[in-house]
Amino acid sequence: MKARPRVILTVETSTIYGRRLLNGVARFQRSLGGWSVLLDGGQVHGIEPPNFEDIECEGILCRLTSPDWVEALKRSKVPVVDLNDRHGYLGLPRVSSDMLAIGRIAAEHxxxxxxxxxxxxxxxxxxxxxxRRAGVEAAVRERGNFCGWTDTEQEFQPRKNWSSEREKMSKWLLSLPRPLGIVACNDATAYSVLDACRSLDIAVPEEIALVGVDNAEIFCELCDPPLSSVVPDAERVGFEAARLLDRMMAGEKFENFNLLLPPREVKTRRSSDVLAIDDAAIAAALRYVREHACAGIDVSKVVSHVGVSRSALERGFRSYLGHSPQEEIRRVRLEKVKQLLIETDWSLTRIAEVSGFDYPNYIMVQFKRAFDQTPSQWRKHNQSNFTESLTQYPQT
Incomplete structure (x- = not known):
């Protein structure tokens, strides 16, 4: 019986990107591979390279690749596929996400x-x-105004520098025009922007719309408001890297190979689910609707809150959103219904109470009209997908 090739995976399990990348490697294994795998799932950078000449293996997939690691990897004379995104192309065959494309898709969103x-x-x-910043700038040059950037610390330690980082972020935000769209380099950095906006009472997304990167789903949903995020195709990166390594272990040579894979999409959540509105009264009305629609408000309460006539409010909503204030109230309530159908096992009566609808039967009618499905059909189809998303990439 032919022995399985031994492959070392130096891929961090502490990040959502690393775990999704490993999921792609596992998918290759299930379909085409047959390796004996040693997973080193420790930190993603900052450690000394081991002596690979002393490690018995036939291939390496490496996320830790740095200029210091390259020489150690080359000395091993073992096929290596580089997965690093901190240093760019270092002369080893490499598969990575296309960072320029990630920035561009976020800006275009x-x-x-x-x-x-x-x-x-x-x-x-x-x-x-x-x-990623260069991708943002390239997209904005064609259609808008790039207002600059700020950088946070690489190693953010909340207990030590949360206040100073927030103060720096706040000064930067106050220097920028509004309405404004911000692309953050990753989801954690986007949270820092949200935190500063909250301290300054800047409405997100009405005044500042925000997009992160990585789509760490539970983290994004914990943000207030929930965070829109670019979805890198990390699983495909892992699959293609595994396929490349398999070919290299079979004797194929790859020179100057640097495969960059585009992101899948932007997962839209509330932090960017808005149109840019430069009318202060309409922006305030929209914010009020989104914060209070499920508390049973009607259009008259919106009119009273923003201090404009009902006709002006109607004209403003139709101009910016293409529908009436009442339709926006209904839309926000139905989105809440969808969320509760997926995330709870509550009855329709209970859901009606917390989403602003007077009667369960009215939810049935409006839901079917909006989504061409009954609430029970929606729950059956989507609740299983939600459960899978929580378990597909477990924290180790």
Missing amino acids: LLDRGFRNIAFCGMANLNWSNE
């Missing part, structure tokens, strides 16, 4: 929503962050 002023919040002296 905001531009498509009418935001013409776009800024970027990155992390200092990191190649992948700088490339």
Whole structure:
């Protein structure tokens, strides 16, 4: 019986990107592979390279690749596929996400929503962050106004520098025009922007719309408001890297190979689910509706809150949103119904109570009209998908 090739995976399990990448490697294994795998799932950078010449293996998939690691990897004379995104191409066959494309798709998401002023919040002296910023700038040059960027610290330690980082972020935000779209280099950095907006009482997404990167789903849903995020195709990166390594272990040679894979999509959540509105009264009305629709408000309460006539409110909503204030109230309530159908096992009566509808039967009628499904059909189809999303990439 032919022995299985021994493969070392130096891929961190502490990040959502690393775990999804490993999921792609596992998918290759299930379909085409047959390796004996040693997983080193420790930190993603900052450690000394081991002596690979003393390690018995036939191939290596490496996320820790740095200039220091390259020489050690080359000395091993073992096929290596580089997965790093901190240093760019280092001369080893490499598969990675296309950072320019990630920045571009995030900026285009905001531009498509009418935001013409776009800024970027990155992390200092990191190649992948700088490339994402370059993608943002390239997209904005064609359609809008790039308002600059700020960088946060690479190693953010909340207990030590949360206040100073928030103060720096707040000063930067106050210097920028609004309405504004911001692309953050990753989801954690986007949270820092949200935290500063909250301290300044800046409405998100009405005044500042925000997009992160990585789509760490539970983290994004914990943000207030929930965070829109670019979905890198990390699973495909893992699959293609595994396939490349398999070919290299079979004797194929790859020179100057640097495969960059585009992101899948932007997962839209509330932090960017808005159109850019430069009318202060209409922006305030929209914010009020989104915060209070499920508390049973009607259009008269919106009119009273913003201090404009009902006719002016109607004209403003139709101009910016293409529908009436009442339709927006209904839309927000139905989105809440969808969320509760997926995330709870509550009855329709209970859901009606907390989503602003007077009667369960009215939910049935409006839901079927809006989504061409009954609430029970929606729950059956989507609740299983939600459960899978929580278990597909477990924390180790």
